[in-house]
Amino acid sequence: MRWFHRLVSPVWFYRISGTLLPWVAGLFLLLFLPGLYMGLFTAPADYQQGESFRIMYVHVPAAWMSMFVYVSMAICATVFLVWRMKLASVVLIASAPIGASFTFLALATGSLWGKPMWGTWW
Numbered sequence: 001m002r003w004f005h006r007l008v009s010p011v012w013f014y015r016i017s018g019t020l021l022p023w024v025a026g027l028f029l030l031l032f033l034p035g036l037y038m039g040l041f042t043a044p045a046d047y048q049q050g051e052s053f054r055i056m057y058v059h060v061p062a063a064w065m066s067m068f069v070y071v072s073m074a075i076c077a078t079v080f081l082v083w084r085m086k087l088a089s090v091v092l093i094a095s096a097p098i099g100a101s102f103t104f105l106a107l108a109t110g111s112l113w114g115k116p117m118w119g120t121w122w
Helices: 002-007 010-042 050-082 086-118
Strands: none
Touching: 002 010, 010 050, 010 086, 050 086
């Protein structure tokens, strides 16, 4: 349990995250850009939805990520309230705009998909 308290210490966490950030960002770009290209441009058209189904490659991950971020915010709030770990409140505050961004993206892409499928934006 001592290693966990050391890991969630802000000083230790910032040192580790500063070291890992370039590697994680590079891995993200290496996987995200080809995946986005394959999902939006090379996937074959659906027999019922046509070309408009491609938005699901953006909409569904955005919706899942928004829910994941909000659940992680609830966990961080609980950890902060119960154990008073300072890093949990930092993660909680930093996660709110990320969750809102994913929610906006999910709502926008959902309405973009709904217009050609249902004839209305929602």
